Amino acid sequence: MIIDALFSPEFLNAALRATTPILFAALGSAVASKSGITNMALEGMMLFAALFGVLFSAAFHSAWAGFFLTVALGGFIGLFLAFFVLKFKTDAILAAIAINIIANGATILILLMVAGDRGVSSSVSSVALPRISIPVIEKIPYFGAVISNQNILTYIALLMVVAVHLFLYKTPLGLKVRAVGENKNAAESVGISSKRIQYIALVISGMLAAMGGFFLSGGYMTNFTTGMSAGRGFIGLAASSMGANTPLGAFLVSLLFGAASALSNILQLGSWPYELIQMIPYVTTIVGLGIYSHRRMKKREKLSEK
Secondary structure (H helix, E strand, O other): OHHHHHOOHHHHHHHHHHHHHHHHHHHHHHHHHHOOOOOOOHHHHHHHHHHHHHHHHHHHOOHHHHHHHHHHHHHHHHHHHHHHHHHOOOOHHHHHHHHHHHHHHHHHHHHHHHHOOOOEOOOOOOOOOOEEOOOOHHHOOOHHHHHOOEEHHHHHHHHHHHHHHHHHHHOHHHHHHHHHHHOHHHHHHOOOOHHHHHHHHHHHHHHHHHHHHHHHHHHHOOOOEOOOOOOHHHHHHHHHHHOOOOHHHHHHHHHHHHHHHHHHHHHHHOOOOHHHHHHHHHHHHHHHHHHHHHHHHHHHHHHHHO
8 A cells, every 4th residue: 555655646746745845945055055154044944934924924815925025034034144144253053053943932922922822823814825737737647646736836946946046057146156155265356245145145045945934834734833844944954965055956855855754644554653754754864964974975085095
């Protein structure tokens, strides 16, 4: 039964759906990393976005209004992080950890203050973005069942892979982002303001993370629950690193982690212990990072021998 489910279009459809928030986070990490800063605040950004996506969409009775306001909020959090890292020379990792810790507590407090709910936004009438059935593709056997009838943010995530690639490799601003990340002093010697570029990169990173956060409460589900980001920001960070901080690489590794997440749902059909099943996405991340680190170490050893 489980083997048949793994090769079913429903499983691949679920894997693509589970990939969406991870992919947004991975793309955000890739942009920040290309500028020379590791954005470890993705988890907190996604959690804030998941909450405010619900609150904004309920306040304006519009999922799209909630989405765009949430993306703007993500950009503001990215700007906030950049301000402390670049202006006050705060350690980027410590600043990110602070944002993640604040997000865990602040989202609970804000939900309680605004809606009076504890843990779940049950009294907030939020609006979710729609699923899209693609007229021609949905009629294609097997492939149509995988691709069609996804939330619109899944398709936006796939388009963002292309958009981020074009931004980083085909635009003057993207060239400056990569130049600053590769050699800040050399970039500044030709008149590029490294701080300005890193500000922009972290704002974009925050906006992408917010898209993933909104998907959790306005696409994947229709409400906010405490801690619903569930490590996806960190998994996205790992996917970006394993994908060499490139959009295509981030997508492929995110798809792997998304499949692992979907697999954990499939295994619930069997008699596996629930706790063991829930570990699968995180164990996959750890194993993947271990293999990636080992390969990098081997490459460094070969280069040092030469």
